[in-house]
Amino acid sequence: MAPSIDPLPLTPATPAQPAPTHPDRLRVNRSPKAFASGAYSLIDLPAGAVFAQITNPTPGKKAYTTVQTGPDTHIQLNSDLVYCNHSCAPSVVFDMARMEVRVVDDRPLKAGDALTFFYPSTEWEMDQPFQCTCGAGDGLCRGWISGAGDMPPEALDGYWLNGHIRAMIDHK
Incomplete structure (x- = not known):
């Protein structure tokens, strides 16, 4: 389970830092260290509840963003x-x-919880594979994260996966 943190006040937007897109739902903790920023919930929600709609996406080429x-x-x-x-x-x-x-379906979300998802649930092949340091106990941490395509099917058992990932696994 990702560690909880105490919610911090929102930082005002600056020209280099755009206004928050979900100011009532999440807080971004920005870090000058590469890949060290994160999003944290500002609200409590029950398991399975919708946190946010994905709106205004634009097509893009595979990238870490x-x-x-x-x-x-x-x-x-x-x-x-x-x-x-x-x-x-x-x-x-x-x-x-x-x-x-x-x-997630197995536990509620609490204000202050880190907003995290299992990248292989959406990604077949990561643009920038990495060594996971999530700290998930009980042998849950999968170590090297390079996408669902590089993982044995049993390593994906128990995870919610998008339909396109399930179809690609079936085709593999």
């Missing part, structure tokens, strides 16, 4: 949702068929 929506398609989120990081014990799912972010 995109989300895969189909076998050969990616989108730029164009919102603070881009700060949702990976975890092998995620707090939300990115349902690309419904264009929504939902709380």
Whole structure:
């Protein structure tokens, strides 16, 4: 489970930092360190609840800032949702068929929780594979994250996966 943190006040927008896109739902903790920023919930929601709709996406080429929506398609989120990081014990799912972010089905979301999703649930092949440091206990951390295509099917058991990932697994 991702560690909870105390909510911090929102930082006012500056020209280099655009206004928050979901100011009633999430807070972005920006870090000058590469890949160290993150998004945190400002609200409590029950398991399975919709956290946010994905609105105003634009098509994009596979990049670390995109989300895969189909076998050969990616989108730029164009919102603070881009700060949702990976975890092998995620707090939300990115349902690309419904264009929504939902709380995981097995536990509620609490204000202050890190907003994380399991990247292989949307990504067949990561643009920038990485060594996971999520700290998920009980052997849940999957270690090297390079996308669902590089993972044995049993390593994906128990995770919510988008339809395009399930279809690609079946085709593999």
